[in-house]
Amino acid sequence: MPTITPSLEILRHTFGYEQFRAPQEEVIATLMSGQDALVLMPTGGGKSLCYQIPAISRPGAGVVISPLIALMEDQVNALRQAGVAAAALNSSIQPREIRETEEALRSGQLDLLYIAPERLLQDRTLRLLQQCQVNLFAIDEAHCVSQWGHDFRPEYLQLKVLHERFPAIPRIALTATADPKTRLEIIERLGLQRARIFTRSFDRPNIRYHIHSSSQGARNALLRFIRDHHDGEAGIVYCLSRKRVEEIATWLQAEGLDALPYHAGLSADERRRHQQRFQRDEGVIIVATIAFGMGIDKPNVRFVAHLNLPKSIEAYYQETGRAGRDGLPAEAWMHYGLQDVVQLRQMIQQSEADQQRKQMEGQKLDAMLALCETTQCRRQTLLSYFGETLAQPCGNCDNCLTPPATWDATVAAQKALSAVHRTGQRFGVQYLVDVLLARDDPRIQQWGHHQLRVYGIGKELSANAWRALFRHLLLRGLVEVDSEGHGGLRLSPLSRPILRGEQTLTLRQHDNAQPRKKEKVQEIPASDKALWEDLRQHRRALAQTQGVPPYVIFHDATLMEMLRLRPLSLASLATVPGVGERKLAAYGESFLAILLNHAGRS
Template sequence: MPILPTQQPVEILRHTFGYDAFRVPQEEVIQTLLAARDALVLMPTGGGKSLCYQIPAIAMAGTGVVISPLIALMEDQVNALRQAGVAAAALNSSASPAESRATEEALLQGCLDLLYIAPERLLQERTLNLLQRATVNLFAIDEAHCVSQWGHDFRPEYLQLRVLHERFPLVPRIALTATADSKTRAEITERLTLQEAAVFIRSFDRPNIRYHINSGSQGARNALLRFIRDRHAGDAGIVYCLSRKRVEEVAEWLQGEGLDALPYHAGLGIDERRRNQQRFQQDEGVIIVATIAFGMGIDKPNVRFVAHLNLPKSIEAYYQETGRAGRDGLPAEAWMHYSLRDVVQLRQMIQQSEADLPRKQMEGHKLDAMLALCETTDCRRQTLLGYFGESLSSPCGNCDNCLQPPATWDATVAAQKALSAIHRTGQRFGVQYLVDVLLAREDPRIQQQGHDRLSVYGIGKELSANAWRALFRHLLLRGLVEVDHDGHGGMRLSPSSRPLLRNEEKLTLRQHESPVPRQREQRPEIAPRDTALWEALRQHRRELAQAQGVPPYVIFHDATLMEMLHRRPRDLEALAALPGIGERKLAAYGTSFLKILHRDRPS
């Protein structure tokens, strides 16, 4: 028997969360849970997944239990819910024994609407027994893609969550993720025994995010600095790097350039990681430079850009990481700079790993798809969505390829020269050596090998060294050449290069080293006359947040402040009509924000 709701979902949406209408398919998901049916929900980051389980948990008697993989995510969610007047708590290792006992007692007494818990804690027999003594109205499995052993965020504890179906067969479960191709969806369904679940898939598109990808062997840091200064001065952002060493180097360099940048990776001490993450969450305009250890569950809505200084391993990883930008729905950017070294390094990592052959093949296919997204001359968004099985009828108009269609060139003859250089030198040298041969550079190694007497020596002077490196990258990602995985990175021909060498195929490529497009700044549009008021609203929000020890966006999102700025409500009733202002926040903050909106205006 389903637990009948004590409140109507739409009333909770309005009075608690301050929104007038549900997004598709939130209401249908909620009704599924209220009918005691399981659900699998795929929505893009910022699409409103949390409300799908928070509202039914509040509506029904008892407590909704949310399985969440990271303490930071739990704390964000609990803080936000408490601001809205919802009884929420978390059980995790950061709580003291006394706090944990108080939370457990509140659960048993039916005083909690929502309880957040890590999978490791949930799976303890003591915790399962505790939940069986309480009234649990639903289980929400957040970040459900962590169950996928093929995925970049795999968490082995997620494989054991089928115990919920076994121990609590009558309690509805909802699994949610923003990142899942068809294989990952099948894994979630099978491993969590959700074969009978209703499936809800919303478009993966995030139209507010502009995608820009460029490549080259030099100038990545300076290109990043220009991007930040020209387009995101004073904005919060995340910069992803492949290694811990590069994270620290880039963070230190950005600091030296006057930016508020902090490092984050697993090699830092726990206290430093926590301190840097807290600064990022609570302060305005902080840039985190991080490995992929940072980000899953980060709920900061006003991240205006995500930058990659290295190539991600897969489109799933790229989509997950770029999805941390613009969660508030306002304009944001995903910027990337990658090099041939990234391609070689990632391929070597795959080949030298201890994974079995099917796993290596799968990771190789995922990397190929990521490279195809980088090298396409078509709309980035159409390519990205196509990977997830979704079609976009027309180009998006909000990616670099749409805004500045890339120039292309017939690279057939140049590619034949590059392939010939690989073959003539014995298929055992790296890209830089091959470029030196093509350009007839004086190098003792070339003379020692006798390669200065080859027919390919000096036949490539029509292209620059950078252009040759870009061409070798194209040949590699298109599978026309391969890399020896002996640690030396030597290039060799693949069987698929033969048609090109025989003039049976042509090769048309995009020209690289293009500048960052400068169409318009990707930030909330504020008229010059409103700048001072905008900053006053943000400053007041910051002061309220600091007094309570919570991030500013927990008070109000930028999108809500933007509505205040544009609509200038005159009283509490008008203020209550703005999105994101529920009854609790209206009572706590409404009067003080109205004073700021109208303090310099006659009554």
């Protein structure tokens, strides 16, 4: 019979799980031996247990550096529910509670302390830690150290001080978002050259990816997607600007959905209230800028939708990774248009960054556009960006489920590029489309463009088809936006082989904005729905009494296991994944009563 280690004992009795997932046990053993570790693991992969279990197991307290208050609150609430002595230090905590937490740390009463990097770096805090028994430092969201990244936090650059002040205490850096270059930055900036590196696949097979490009219909496409696939379920809708966040949230509310806005322009109190509603209520949709999300620990987000193009694959992966943290099916849906490409390219060119930074951001945007444009498996394209190979197409993205039709766009592209060239490389897409279709526009007459050879040569395609083609030309870098003028298009050097007929161009045809395979990702059989609702209602009542989110009591995945296993005793309920000893003692009788009641009915 295999030996039950102290770490496995904690996993089973405190957290309610029978076995570790790879490479959790190895990471824990590394920290227990006093060695540093760098952990690259996808969202929902169980990173937190890698430092929580050794912090509980070793004498003293583990100190966790976390960039967001919301994440700290979630983690502390969840740990306390499991019977772990945990606390946080951040700007939202009252002075009295701060003093109590510091005293608990000094007297050895804490297992885990969560702290913001700004507070950690204060001399007062560093002196406090030197007076206490600290058994490890965990640096969460370690990609924030990258100055080239989308979530850069200047304070993270100073965290190397931990190695200098506390050389004998093991450190663990963790992230779910890091391409090979960012990994090297983390190692260099945090002084982790001697750390063991653990990499688990970045694949999130439970997430279905669907990306659609169009010049119109984003709102209605979003509404159909939510109604058909996620009615009554929690989700996040990302928009590029605060103004659009407000517009979409108001519109979804008018359509009868429980939607709330979130962006940096709202007051801190309003942001906090909206975030708490999202965390604690079922079926709330947050419409947000990228100001929302990092560190959000809500496990049952069933969809993440983008109504604008993200700036990079890292940002896209980080944002879509907030769906399906519980491992149950979830969806990442995106609808973007030509204006997104134009706007993002202009933002890069008009920024005050140096040329090297602009070039890097342009390359990241190009990689994001390549993911959008590909006709191959999206998951294979996404994972290859992070240096990972997926041998077979995933079967769970739009391109796999409904392979896109393609067409030879070489001749049409030659006409479009000629229109850009012959009109002087100074006009926007709509004007160029009007020229190609010979529309009656006084400006065309004024400029004399009705006399050009390209005037009226594009009548075989519709205006929408021409706009889609120009979008693809931008995606492929065949034309560029003139950021110094009024956003007109100009030819890039890459267009020459197309114009000369030396290179062909094959594009995907305009596709439908909705997944053709209509299904709700989490179907409860009709015979189980009454029990499912009773379990959720009881969980909600307990959560409201304690002032915590429902998933802190039990995850949806744990309730689903109760539904599947139908335990009829406390002993069998104890074997349900996610039910540890503390939660069994606190909630076992009441949940068991519901299960027995339904068993008596059937």
